[in-house]
Amino acid sequence: MTHTKIAAAFLAVGLTMVRAQAQDVVSYAVDTTVKLTSDLRTRGTSDSNNKPAARATVEAAHESGLIALAEFSSVSTKQFPGKYGLGVLAAGGYRFGDPDAWHFGAGLGREFFPGSRFVAPHDFDLGAGEPTNFRSGDYNSTFAILEVNYGALEGRVVDVISNRYRGADTGSVCGTMLGLMADPTRALECYARGDHGSRGTLLFDLDYKYPLNGTTSLILHGGYQKVRNFKEANLRDLRVGITHSAWGFEWSADWVGTWDPVRELYLVPDGSGLRATDNNKVIASVSRKF
């Protein structure tokens, strides 16, 4: 090693030591994570039409306990029609408690898909035998979030307070069933319940991260969505994965499974056919925090 390199090494170490001693304890932190994944799943179903996707997450935490999150994801325009193919999640809240024992969180969030809209029939004319009352809607949702956690076991309940959860209403749910199910009976039963949104939908999540060693963890997730007014859209999902930290990146492999009573709700027109977005699948992803 040359004298120049030695001097540079000592200078770097010296500067780091001065920084450690002199700087103040941070009162807030902002972290950005960029993730590439072979498939972007939300509650077990694909938002990227089973294709690779990217996600950037910005998390902020303040010493008061206040937290904020903004997440930007690439999504399929076949599932979220529009020109941007972008999903945004913004949330804020408050966390408190003992991370090794009981700890809690509460907040509000909004998920939106800029420019994405759909048109669907909100009624069915039995006399004419055809769907009517075509109206447009969006996929945006607003929700209240409650977290109840014990150590590494994290439980979350989300209550949808917007008119619809991800576009779920009579037009989108009953209309999709009418269009895709061979037997129209269940779609007509759905229409017979009247014209509704899905405000009051409840989403339940249970997550557990078990460290296998210092750099590798087992990830377990179970979820259930109970869609208000549309039991056909209720869904359970399970995720079992391994995540490993190496070279500054987080490498993950997850098996994702879903159980849904009406799979037609998760079929996406793609080319000349339909593509299921709820298949059980192994997903690989890599992420880096900055």
Place this chain on the structure above:
Amino acid sequence: MSADKDAVIEFKVCGQRGDSLCGRIVWDKDAGTPSSACGVQIAELNRFADDAWRDGWVFDPRNHRKYKGAVRAKGNELAVRAFVGVEVLGQTETLTRVDALPTKPSCHS
């Protein structure tokens, strides 16, 4: 030894009254290079209460941020938690005890 096996941190009693706990990097895989963190103090905790060293700070040389901190011994492991304000807003890194420093690279060369 850090979880990523990139550094060894020595924890020992410190402070004027000898009632604090300090952690300092005594081995770094980048020792001898400009990015070496050899000798950097990464923690100083001033009070032991409820099974943890508390009331101090933890420095992360990877992002050069200084956080509030808590250190807990769990068998052969040391859980170092760095957090913003309240302990729930933080992350824990688990260090594993080593009997001897890796021979190369050395922080003293």
